[in-house]
Amino acid sequence: MNRLAGLDGMAFDAVVIGGGMAGAGVARDLALRGASVALFEKGDFSSGTTSKSSKLIHGGLRYLELGDFKLVRESLREKKTLERLAPHLVRPLPFLVPIYRGSTRGLIRVRIGMWLYDLLTPGKSMERSRVIRPVNTLALEPSIRADGLRGAGYYVDDLLLFPERMCLENALSAARHGARVHNYCQVEEMVRGGRGVEAVRVRDLLSGQVHTVRGSTIINCAGPWVDRIREMAGVAEGAPRILRTTKGIHCLLPRMTERAIYLSGEDERMIFVIPWREFTLVGTTDTDFQGDPDRLWATRDEVTYLLATVARALPDPRVAFDLVAYTYAGVRPLSWEEGVPESKVSREHRVVMEGPEGRFLSVTGTKLTCFRSLAEEVGDLVMARLGRSQPSRSAALTLDGSDEEAATLEARVSMDVSEEMAASGLSRETLEVLVETYGRGYGRVIELARKLPDGTERLCPRNPEIVAQLHQAVREEMAVSLQDVLLRRTGIGQSLCQGLDCAEAVGSRMAELCGWSPRRLDAELAAYREHVDRSHRFRTH
Numbered sequence: 001m002n003r004l005a006g007l008d009g010m011a012f013d014a015v016v017i018g019g020g021m022a023g024a025g026v027a028r029d030l031a032l033r034g035a036s037v038a039l040f041e042k043g044d045f046s047s048g049t050t051s052k053s054s055k056l057i058h059g060g061l062r063y064l065e066l067g068d069f070k071l072v073r074e075s076l077r078e079k080k081t082l083e084r085l086a087p088h089l090v091r092p093l094p095f096l097v098p099i100y101r102g103s104t105r106g107l108i109r110v111r112i113g114m115w116l117y118d119l120l121t122p123g124k125s126m127e128r129s130r131v132i133r134p135v136n137t138l139a140l141e142p143s144i145r146a147d148g149l150r151g152a153g154y155y156v157d158d159l160l161l162f163p164e165r166m167c168l169e170n171a172l173s174a175a176r177h178g179a180r181v182h183n184y185c186q187v188e189e190m191v192r193g194g195r196g197v198e199a200v201r202v203r204d205l206l207s208g209q210v211h212t213v214r215g216s217t218i219i220n221c222a223g224p225w226v227d228r229i230r231e232m233a234g235v236a237e238g239a240p241r242i243l244r245t246t247k248g249i250h251c252l253l254p255r256m257t258e259r260a261i262y263l264s265g266e267d268e269r270m271i272f273v274i275p276w277r278e279f280t281l282v283g284t285t286d287t288d289f290q291g292d293p294d295r296l297w298a299t300r301d302e303v304t305y306l307l308a309t310v311a312r313a314l315p316d317p318r319v320a321f322d323l324v325a326y327t328y329a330g331v332r333p334l335s336w337e338e339g340v341p342e343s344k345v346s347r348e349h350r351v352v353m354e355g356p357e358g359r360f361l362s363v364t365g366t367k368l369t370c371f372r373s374l375a376e377e378v379g380d381l382v383m384a385r386l387g388r389s390q391p392s393r394s395a396a397l398t399l400d401g402s403d404e405e406a407a408t409l410e411a412r413v414s415m416d417v418s419e420e421m422a423a424s425g426l427s428r429e430t431l432e433v434l435v436e437t438y439g440r441g442y443g444r445v446i447e448l449a450r451k452l453p454d455g456t457e458r459l460c461p462r463n464p465e466i467v468a469q470l471h472q473a474v475r476e477e478m479a480v481s482l483q484d485v486l487l488r489r490t491g492i493g494q495s496l497c498q499g500l501d502c503a504e505a506v507g508s509r510m511a512e513l514c515g516w517s518p519r520r521l522d523a524e525l526a527a528y529r530e531h532v533d534r535s536h537r538f539r540t541h
Contacts (some may be wrong), residue, residue, distance in 0.1 A: 003182060004204050008211040012036045012180075014382050015200055015215030017187050017229055019043075020050040021163070022349075022366045023221035024170035024181075025375035025394070031177035032397065033379060033390040038213055039171070039179060040202050042186040044484050046167035048293065049223045050368070051488065052330020054250065054272055054283050057082050057090050057369050058157035059120070060347065061097075061262065062270050064113050069120065071348045075369045076121045079158055082372070084406045086399040088439035089166050090158045093274070094127075094259040096137060097153035098144055098313050105264065107131055110153040117155055129155035141257050143316045157260075159276065161436055163368065164488040168477060169399040170371075176403060183478055190218075190233045196355035197233045206480060217382050220362040224293040224331040230362055235354040242352050243364050244334045245290070246342045249298035250283030251306055251538075252325040254318045265309045269343045273310055278496060279325065280318075282306050286343045289331055298327035298538040325496055326535040335365035349374045351381065359385065400439030424449065426456055430464040437469075437490070445472050459509075460502035465490045470506065474513050482507050482524040483531060498532050 016027050019041025027039040041047075059076040060068075082090050099107050114129035130153075137144060137152040144152075160166060175181045184205040191199035191212065199214040222229045227243045230236040257280060261273040274281040285302050303324060311319045334345045347367040351374075354360045361381065366374055376392040383390055397403045424431075424446050434442040449455030449468035457467045473479035473489035485506060486493035492506075493499040499506070503525060511521040 002204075002207065002209065004185070004202070004209065004211050007038065007180060007202075007213055009214070010038070011214040012038045012216070013386055014038075014217045014219055015213055016040070016219045016221055017200070018221035018223055018225075019045040019167075019171060019181070019183060020048050020221065020223050020366075021046065021167045021170070021368060021371040022223070022363050022374060023219075024167050024174065025371040026219055026221055026363075026378045027174040027179050027181060028170045028177070029372075029375040029379040029392055029394040030382060031174040031179040032393040033383060033388075035379075035382065035386065035388075035390075037174065037179040038215070039174065039181045040185040040187055040200070040213075041183045042205070044183045044481065044488055045171045045478075046164040046488055047483075049330050049333060049366075050167050051164050052248065052250070052328055053160075053163050053368050054274065055160045055163055055276055055281065056093075056157060056272070056274070057160050059117060060367070060369070061095075061113060061117060061155065061157075063347065064116055066344060066346075068346060068348065069116075071346070071367070071370075072117075073120045074373055075367065076117075078370050078373050080122055081395050082369070082399075083158065085372075085395070085397070086166060086169065086439065088400060088436055089161050091161060092156050093159040094140075094154065094156050095262050096141060096144070096259055097155075097262045098137060099150045099152060100145075100313075101148040101150055103150075104268075107151055114153050114155060127156050129153070141259055141261065143256055143314050144261070145313055145315050153262075159260075159274070160368070161276075162491060165437060166399065168488065169401065172401065172477065173397070173399065173403055181478075183484075184480060187229070187232075192234060195357065195359065196235070197360050216359065217385060218360050219378060219382070220360065223333040223366075226333055226362050226364060230354070230360075233355070233360055235360050238354075239336075239352075242336050242350075242362060244336045244345055245288070245293070246332045246334060246345070247287050247289035247296065247329060248284035248332060249302045249306070249327055249329040250281055251298065251303050251327045252279040252281055253320075253323055254278075254280065254325075256280045256314065256316050256318055261313065263309060263313050265305070271306065271309050273314060277491070277494070282310055286332075288342055293331040296329050296331065297534045297541070298329045299541055300538050302329075303327060303538045324538070326498060326532075327538050328535055333364055333366065349377075351378055353381070357385070398439075401441035401444070402439075424456065426466070427464065430458075430466060433464045433491070434469075445469060448472055459490070459506050460492050460495075460497070460499065462497045462501055463490075463492045463495050465492055467509065470509055471513065474510065480514070482510060482528050485510060486528065487531070493528075493531075498535070499528070500532060503528050 013035040016039040134149045189201040263271040349365045352362045455468040486499040
C-alpha cells in the first residue's frame with residue numbers, strides 16, 4: 001500500500017516539516033482554518049524533543065526572575081486553554097519551592113514571585129500562590145530537609161500526563177480536517193524556482209518511494225534540525241545559525257512525594273522533582289549540545305549532578321544512583337543567543353521568515369506549554385500570505401478525538417467508570433488508563449474491545465493496557481513500529497518494566513496485524529531493545 005498515494009505533484013497552501021508538538025500544532029491550526037496542509041515527520045510524531053520534556057504545562061516561574069513577563073503571561077494563558085481542551089491529559093499539580101537559610105532566593109523574593117504569578121494568571125486561580133511556614137511545608141512533604149528550612153513557596157501548575165498523546169491528538173485532528181499527515185517521511189531535497197523553495201522531495205522511509213510535493217509556504221518545524229533544513233533550502237547564507245541547541249536529561253526514581261518540588265542547583269539551573277505515574281521524575285540539565293540529536297543519552301556525570309542537587313533538599317535514601325529506573329535525554333531547539341548561559345537563553349518562540357516574499361518560515365524556541373499560541377501565530381502569517389482571512393479555531397476545539405467546542409466542557413471532570421466496569425468486565429485500573437489516554441473518546445476503544453475475540457486481554461502482565469489499544473493504534477493512529485505502540489500510543493514502554501516483559505508478545509501481535517515478515521519482527525525487537533539499552537547507558541558512560 002502506498003501511503004503517499006496521490007501526493008506526487010500536489011500543491012498545498014503549506015508544507016510542514018516536522019511532526020513534534022510545534023509541527024503538529026501548526027498543521028492543526030491551518031487545517032482548522034480550511035488551508036490545505038501536508039506534514040512530514042522523519043520519525044514518529046513526538047519522537048524527538050516533545051517526548052523528552054519534563055511533562056509540565058506551566059507558566060515558568062523562573063522566567064519571572066529573568067524578567068520575561070511576556071512569556072510567563074502567554075504560558076499561563078495557554079495553560080488555562082489546555083486545561084479546557086484536554087482535561088484528560090492536563091492535571092493540576094501543587095509545587096513547593098523550599099527556601100533555606102543562606103539561599104540566594106530569599107523568602108521576600110519568593111513571596112513577590114508568588115504574587116506576580118497570580119497577578120499574571122488569567123481568570124481565577126484554583127488556589128492562591130503563597131509562602132508557607134516550615135511546619136506547614138513539612139506537613140505537606142515530610143521528606144523535605146528540615147535543617148535550615150525557612151519556609152516554602154506554594155503554587156499550582158499542571159502535569160501533562162502523556163505529552164506524546166497530546167502531540168498525536170493534534171496530528172490526528174489535522175488529518176480529520178483534511179491535512180495529509182505522514183510519519184516516517186523524510187524531506188531529502190528542496191526544489192527551488194523563481195519564488196525560492198517551491199516544493200520538497202520526500203522519501204517514504206517505509207517504502208523507499210520519493211514524491212515531490214509543492215507548497216505555497218514551507219514551514220520548518222524540525223526542532224533541533226531546523227538549521228540543517230534551512231541549509232538544505234538555501235536560506236542560511238545571511239544567518240547560518242538561528243538555533244541554539246541544549247541538552248536536557250531526566251531520570252526516574254521511586255515515587256517519593258505527592259507534590260512537585262522546584263529546586264535550584266548550585267549553578268542556578270532549574271531542577272524539578274515531579275510525581276509522575278509510579279515514579280519521581282527528576283530533571284533537567286541544560287548544557288550546550290553540538291552532536292547528533294538522533295544519538296544521545298544521559299551520562300553518569302549528568303545523573304550524578306541531578307541526584308546531588310535533589311539530595312540537598314530531599315535527603316531520602318531512595319535518591320540513589322542504583323535506584324534510577326531509567327533515564328531519557330533530548331535536545332531543546334532554542335533561539336540563537338550568544339554569550340548567555342544555557343539556562344538563561346529565552347524560551348520564547350520565534351518565527352523567522354526567509355527567502356523571497358518570506359515564504360520559508362522557521363520556528364525556534366518552542367516551549368511545550370505554548371505550542372498552540374505558536375501555531376496560531378504561524379497560522380496568521382500563512383493565511384495573510386495566502387490573502388485569506390480566517391481566524392484560528394485551535395483554542396476552541398477539544399483535543400480528545402472529538403473536535404467539539406470546548407466552551408461548555410467541564411475541565412477535570414472525574415469520570416465515573418462504574419457502569420463500564422460492569423458492562424465491559426474491564427478493571428478500574430484499565431478503564432482509568434483508557435480515560436487518561438483517550439479522554440471522552442475512550443468509549444471507542446471499549447467498543448473495539450467488544451468486537452475483538454481477545455480485545456480485553458492485557459498487552460503486558462505488569463500494565464493495564466489492553467489488546468484493543470494495539471488495534472486502535474495500528475488502524476486509527478498511524479502506528480507502524482513497535483516503538484510507536486509501546487512508547488507513544490500506550491504508556492507501557494515508560495512504565496517500570498519498560499515493556500521488556502511484553503515486547504515479544506506485542507511484537508508478534510503487531511506482526512500479524514501489519515503483515516510483517518519474521519525478519520522485520522526481529523528488526524523491530526532489536527530496535528526496541530536498543531532504545532531501552534540507551535536509557536540505561538548512564539550506568540557505564
